[in-house]
Amino acid sequence: MTAIDERFREACRIAVAAGERALDRYENRGELTIESKGLQDFVSAADREVEDYIRGELSRLFPDDAILGEEGGGDEADRVWVIDPIDGTANFLRGIPAWGVLLAYVVDGVTEIGLTVLPVLNEVYAARRGHGATLNGRPIRISGCTEPTEACAAVSFSFKQTRDDITGTMGWLHDNGIDMRRIGSSAVILAWAAAGRVDIALIVSCNSWDCLPGLLLVEEAGGRATHYADGCSLLERRPVAACTPALAASLQARFAGLGLDAEAPAT
DSSP states (O other): OOHHHHHHHHHHHHHHHHHHHHHHHHHTGGGOOEEEEETTEEEEHHHHHHHHHHHHHHHHHOTTSEEEETTTBOOOOSEEEEEEEEEOHHHHHHTOSOOEEEEEEEETTEEEEEEEEETTTTEEEEEETTSOEEETTEEOOOOOOOOGGGOEEEEEOOTTSOHHHHHHHHHHHHHTTOEEEEOSOHHHHHHHHHTTSOSEEEEEEEOHHHHHHHHHHHHHTTOEEOOTTTTSOTTSOEEEEEEOGGGHHHHHHHSTTOOTTSOOOOO
16 A cells, blocks of 8 residues: 555545534534634634544644644645635534535645545545545546536635625626526535536635645546646635636636646646
8 A cells, every 4th residue: 555545545534534523513503612713704613623633633644744724724845734624614603514524635736635525415525636536435527518608607705805806706607608606615616516516616715725625626527627736825815716628718718817727737
C-alpha cells in the first residue's frame, strides 16, 4: 500500500465518522451554543467538535502532515489536510439538510484526495486524482449538458460579496437562459455537479476549505473545475466554478479568474 493509498483509506473512514458525529449534533441542534462570525455567518459548538475530531485523527495517523481548518486555522505546506467540519452551518442550524463535512489532501498545491459527506442525505462522495469519483462507492459522471438554455446552475454567495457582484452574476445567468438554484452550501452544489444533478456550480467568492473536495470530484467525474491554487494561496478567497466541458468557455469569458481554461494537474 502506497502512502497515498493509506491516506485515501483513512480519509474515507475519518470523514464518514465525522459525518456521523455531525449528524448526531444536527439531530440535537437545539442544545448547541451558537456564535456569530459576521453578518449571517455562524459557528456552533458542533463545528468545533467535528473539526477537533478530524484534527485528532489526522495528527495521530500522519503527524508530519500539516492541517488547515476553517475553525482551527493553520498554514499552507507541501502536504496539508484541509478541513471544513460543517459547510452550510446556517442550513445545519435551521434544520435544512443541505450541509456537509469536507476533507481534502493537498500536495504541492494540487488536491489529491477529496471527501464530501452529506450525512442527512446518506451520501458519501469520494475522489482521488486519476482514479475517478464515486457516490457511495459507485462511479459518477457529470451531466451531458451542452447548451446554456438547457442548463441548471447552482450558485453560492454571501454578505461578503457586494450587491453588484451578486446581481451581476444572477443577471448574466438569467440573460443566458440558465435556470438557477441557491442551496446554501458550496459542498452540496459541487457534489451535485459531479453527480450530474446540476450542470454548473458557481461560487462568487470561496475559501479553499469550502470547495477543494468538490472541485476534485467534478474533475474526476469528467467536468471542468477551477484549480484553486493556480495563482492563489489556500489562505485567500477566490471565485470558483465547475461545469460540463461544453459550458466552460462561456463561464470563463464572463467571470474572470475562474481558470476553467487551465490544464488539469498531472497525476
